[in-house]
Amino acid sequence: MLLNFLNDKYSIRDFNFDDVEALVKYANNYNIFKWVKDNFPYPYSERDAELWISVSRNTNDGLNYAIANEKELIGGIGVKFKEDVYRFSWELGYWLGEPFWNKGIMTEAVKVFTKYLFDTYNIRSIIANIYEGNKASMKVLSNAGYKLDGVIRKAVFKEKLFKDLYVYSILREEVKI
Incomplete structure (x- = not known):
């Protein structure tokens, strides 16, 4: 799969084993770890990168x-399928290397990926769960057309604290062409 965006300067593509070095370089960052699920390890090792690439290709x-x-991988984006x-309704997740924050890259990636998902799969909605305090990610989702559906109070335990969970979503008919 390959999706280009921002005048073809960036792409969403399959992971490959050439990404290991860049994946470790950007994912091994506490400022990323504090906003993602605990199955995203920190510190992030070369072995973690190899395992993730293997899993991402065979899940x-x-x-x-x-x-x-x-030049290289700078982040990741994906969805988790839901059942029953x-x-x-699939769950969106993403991260971006810190040197690339505040440049509009993730907002455009989310827009392009969201459109791709609705164009390609028979789904009705995409949801994204954001932890209390992650204002940058809330802004990304809002700018990409997602709506805040609600807050689940103290639903997340991260960094030895209970945090509110902000639930965003977008419906198929809300995606702009």
Whole structure:
């Protein structure tokens, strides 16, 4: 899979084993770890990168892709499939290397990826769960057309604290062409 955006300077593409070095370089960052699920390790080792790339290419529970510039991987984006009564609503997740923050890259990646998902799969909505305090990610989602559906109070335990969970979503008919 390959999606280009921002005048072809960036892409969403499959992970490959050439990404190991860049994945460790950017993912091994506490400022990223504090906003993602605990299954995203910190410190982030070369072995973690190799395992993630292998899993991302052979999973049945979601789609996981690299975000890259013209030179290297700079982040990741994906969705987790849901089951049973939730099967038409997938959960979005993403991260971006800190040197690339506040440049509009992630907002555009989320827009392009969201459109791709609705164009390609029979889903009704995409949800994203954001931890209390992650204002940058809330802004990304808002700018990408997602709406804040609500707050689940103290639903997340991260950094030895209970935090509120902000739930965002977008419906198929809300995606701008």
